Amino acid sequence: MALDEDVDAVRQWARDEPPTPLTYPVLVDRDHLVAELYGIVNVPTTIWIDEDGRIVRPVSIAPADNKFQEFTKIDAEVHNDALRAWVRDGVAPLDEDAVRARLDAPSFEVQQARAERRLAMHLVRSGHAEAGERHLAIALRLAPDDWTIHRGSMPLRGKDPFGQEFFDFYESWEAAGRPGYGS
Amino acid sequence: MVAAPRTQRATIVDGERVTEVDVRVDTDTVFLAAGEFTRATGWTLKPEGLCRDDACFPVRDRSAVVADDDTISLRGAADVLGRPLALEADPPVAVLGEAPAAVGAALASGRAPNFALPDLDGGTIELDDYAGRKRMIFAWSSW
Numbered sequence: 001m002a003l004d005e006d007v008d009a010v011r012q013w014a015r016d017e018p019p020t021p022l023t024y025p026v027l028v029d030r031d032h033l034v035a036e037l038y039g040i041v042n043v044p045t046t047i048w049i050d051e052d053g054r055i056v057r058p059v060s061i062a063p064a065d066n067k068f069q070e071f072t073k074i075d076a077e078v079h080n081d082a083l084r085a086w087v088r089d090g091v092a093p094l095d096e097d098a099v100r101a102r103l104d105a106p107s108f109e110v111q112q113a114r115a116e117r118r119l120a121m122h123l124v125r126s127g128h129a130e131a132g133e134r135h136l137a138i139a140l141r142l143a144p145d146d147w148t149i150h151r152g153s154m155p156l157r158g159k160d161p162f163g164q165e166f167f168d169f170y171e172s173w174e175a176a177g178r179p180g181y182g183s
Numbered sequence: 184m185v186a187a188p189r190t191q192r193a194t195i196v197d198g199e200r201v202t203e204v205d206v207r208v209d210t211d212t213v214f215l216a217a218g219e220f221t222r223a224t225g226w227t228l229k230p231e232g233l234c235r236d237d238a239c240f241p242v243r244d245r246s247a248v249v250a251d252d253d254t255i256s257l258r259g260a261a262d263v264l265g266r267p268l269a270l271e272a273d274p275p276v277a278v279l280g281e282a283p284a285a286v287g288a289a290l291a292s293g294r295a296p297n298f299a300l301p302d303l304d305g306g307t308i309e310l311d312d313y314a315g316r317k318r319m320i321f322a323w324s325s326w
Contacts, residue, residue: 001300001322009325011303025308027300033198034298035322036281037289045322049295051315062321087317096293105287108267115269115280122196122276131271138269151326161326 001027003035003043003148005121005156031121032148036114039106041180042147046079048086048093056086057093058102061181071170073178113143117153124156133157145173145180193275195223195257208272212258220255224279226264228255233263240264 002010007028014026029035038047039059048057062079063072085091116139123132136157139149150169154161173179193206193213202223206213221227225235228249232241240263242248248259257277261268267280289296295318299309310318 001320003322003324004326006325007303013323013325014303026303027308028303029300029322031199034300034320037286037296037298038320039286039290040322043322043324047295047320047322049310049318049320051317053294053311053314055290055293055295064321083319099293103290103293105283105290108283111280111283111286112267112269115267115278118196118280119269119271119276119278122194122278123271123274126274128271128274131273135269135271148324152324155326 001029001034003029003032003040003152005030005125009155031118032114032152035148039103040148041143041145046083048083055099055103058099072181109142110146113139113146113149116142117149121153121156124153129157147180191275193277195277195279197224197279198281200225206257206275207254208275209256211270212256213270213275213277214250214252214254214256217253217255220257220260224260226260228260233260 002014004010007030010026010028014022032040034040040047041059042061044061044063046057046060046062047055050056060079061072061074063069063074063076064080066076069075082091082093086093116135120132120134120136120139123129123135136149136153139146143149151161151166154166159165190205190207193204193208193215195202195204195215200223204215204219204223206215206219215223217228226233227235228242229239232239233248234240242263248256248263250256257279258268258270261279265282265284267282269278269280271277295310297309297311299307302308310320
């Protein structure tokens with residue numbers, strides 16, 4: 001599920017890049033509706049759902065490989081081993097209390113931030129960049145740890161997600177103890 | 184002679200619903216005709232309150248929701264529904280977000296809420312299309 005404005009970019013990653021065709025559905029959540037429903041604030045994020053529709057592993061940061069381990073500080077094989085154990089042997093990754101603890105309602109500030117982000121993207125998309133930037137600033141102030149807001153808005157706003165503005169944010173985020181980047 | 188208040192064309196965004204309506208822009212809100220409010224949000228103002236399907240939210244202070252000319256304040260309605268409202272006056276665009284209680288309720292059951300999203304081939308896929316199987320939602324991005 002790509003949290004992307006640009007379907008061509010999604011197609012490039014999902015269709016052109018892989019050496020063999022992907023066998024699973026690739027969806028596009030342009031307006032972050034599903035992301036917000038499930039509480040996704042960064043990528044890559046994984047959510048596991050069992051045969052009965054129960055969430056057995058809520059929002060977890062899960063890089064698929066260790067290409068960026070220097071930044072993520074997460075070993076991808078821990079998640080991948082757990083995934084294999086669940087799929088093949090039904091091993092549950094978390095107990096019910098741990099699952100429930102991660103399914104809280106969001107705060108009103110977070111919901112306001114998400115509405116401001118959606119407004120900002122609509123305004124930028126329709127040619128009102130200045131108004132869009134104003135509302136994005138409100139969203140960033142209300143939800144500073146939500147990467148789908150600041151980094152997710154960069155391509156549409158003509159900013160480079162791998163550029164200096166992002167790395168400045170990354171350094172201050174790391175200095176603050178990497179908030180929101182749990183397992 | 185009193186001139187009629189000027190209305191403007193506005194966009195109201197509510198989830199997947201995007202509607203163009205005529206509104207009167209005021210400080211921190213827009214006012215729209217009751218029928219237009221229902222068309223844009225799916226909610227209807229009744230004597231019992233703001234209602235949709237079987238649910239009604241009572242309106243304790245009607246003057247905060249309904250103006251003298253019977254138009255509905257989007258801000259007043261959002262407050263009654265517990266929903267955030269992001270509003271730009273120029274151009275007039277309003278985004279009604281989800282109430283924290285609604286998001287919490289969807290997750291509180293521990294069951295994965297169904298959704299529908301477009302795929303890369305012009306089709307639509309729903310989570311429930313794969314009911315009865317283990318599923319992993321993997322959220323990623325080009326950024």
